[in-house]
Each structure stands twice: as structure tokens, then as C-alpha cells.
Amino acid sequence: MKNYDEYQKFLRYKYGSESFIIVLFLTFINFSVHLFSDRKWAENQSLEMMLLVFIAIIYSAVRMIYSGAYFKKKQNGPFIAITFALIGFCNLYLVFTSNFPIIENNILTYDVMKLVSSIFFLSLSLAYFVRTLVEKRLEKNDG
Amino acid sequence: MTKNLKLKAARAKMNLSQQELADQVDVTRQTIVAIERGDYNPTINLCIRICQTLNVTLNDLFWEEIPNEKL
Numbered sequence A: 001m002k003n004y005d006e007y008q009k010f011l012r013y014k015y016g017s018e019s020f021i022i023v024l025f026l027t028f029i030n031f032s033v034h035l036f037s038d039r040k041w042a043e044n045q046s047l048e049m050m051l052l053v054f055i056a057i058i059y060s061a062v063r064m065i066y067s068g069a070y071f072k073k074k075q076n077g078p079f080i081a082i083t084f085a086l087i088g089f090c091n092l093y094l095v096f097t098s099n100f101p102i103i104e105n106n107i108l109t110y111d112v113m114k115l116v117s118s119i120f121f122l123s124l125s126l127a128y129f130v131r132t133l134v135e136k137r138l139e140k141n142d143g
Numbered sequence B: 001m002t003k004n005l006k007l008k009a010a011r012a013k014m015n016l017s018q019q020e021l022a023d024q025v026d027v028t029r030q031t032i033v034a035i036e037r038g039d040y041n042p043t044i045n046l047c048i049r050i051c052q053t054l055n056v057t058l059n060d061l062f063w064e065e066i067p068n069e070k071l
Helices: A006-036 A045-066 A077-097 A112-142 B005-013 B018-025 B029-037 B044-054 B058-062
Strands: none
Touching: A006 A045, A006 B029, A045 A112, A077 A112, A112 B029, B005 B029, B005 B044, B005 B058, B018 B029, B018 B044, B044 B058
16 A cells, blocks of 8 residues: 555545445345345356456445556556556457356356446446546646 | 645645645545545544645644533
8 A cells, every 4th residue: 555645545445345334234135135045146156256246346446546546656557557457448349359258047158258348448448437537627726 | 524724725825736646645635535535534643744734833724622512
């Protein structure tokens, strides 16, 4: 956590705690689904956990980016955000050109991870550019 | 938390934008915004750095009078 200022550290701890609670909540929901029905929604339990954890990761990363706590002061935010967007679009391209289905027999397969990672990277870059536009408008008002 | 209008006024007096003040005290602009809005209470070290940059005392920027009813 070096090179983050105190407010950024505060926000990172806050969003990290919130995402941990989200993971606990989703795990509980998933456990309840398995307990009360034989419903299987992913290939195996490891994939289920990965997807649940990814939801929490996306939540905390997007919130950090939007509140300005993701990038260090000296990091080149625009360059990294554009790189994220490119990675997201590449993953999206792989999803649509893949011969392996994401859903098979009403169950998510491991290929869903390409879709999830494209959503992850695209949502980060989108959050960054939306935040940049909002900040420019705020900067004009506040001076 | 209440807004810190004294900080905003002191910054305006020095003709500093939020970004310029943030650069001088080595924080992000969002941190200065959060302090001015009252969304974040800075540590004493940051308070001192801000006061030194704006050439004011801690009392000038961060002291709050407690209303008589609460005493």
C-alpha cells in the first residue's frame, strides 16, 4: 500500500471489506441453493467459487477506480485504462470466436471465465473514463 | 460531517486549484475534494502539510466550535 495516500488507503480497506462481505453472502446463498436443491449451475464447485469471488473483485475494483483509489498518484491511469479496454475486447473476441460453448446442458463451463475477465477489464476502463469525465466537470466548477 | 468551507476559502485566497493543492501536499485531488466536502477527516500529518502550504494554522482550518447545547 506504499505510494497510496491516506484517503486512498482508507477507501481500499473499505471496499476490500465490503467485497469480503459480498463473498461471504454469495457463498451462503450458493450453499443454500446446494442444500435445498440438487441444482448445479457450474461445471464444478471450484468454478462456482471463482465466479462468486470474481463478482466481489469486480465490485471492489470498479468502486476503487471510480473513487480514485485504484491507481497510485504517479501511475499513468489513462494508459492502463486503455490497456484494460484492449484486453477486455480481446477476451470478448475470444468468447465469440470460440468453438467451446459457455453454457452446456444449462451449466456454465470453464469458458465462461473468458467472458468474466472481459467484463472485468471492460468495466474497469469504463469506470475510469466515466470518472474522468465527471472529474473534469467538477474541476471546472470548483477550480 | 460538515463541509470544510474554511479550507476552500483558504485555498481560493492562495489562488490554488484543488489539483494544485493536492500536488503540493502529495495527495490526490479526490482527497482534497473529500476533505472539503466533509467526507473524510485527514490525519494530523496531512492537516499540518495543508496548513503549511496555505500558510495558516490548524485552528484556522480545522477547529470547530461545539454548540452550547451539546456542552
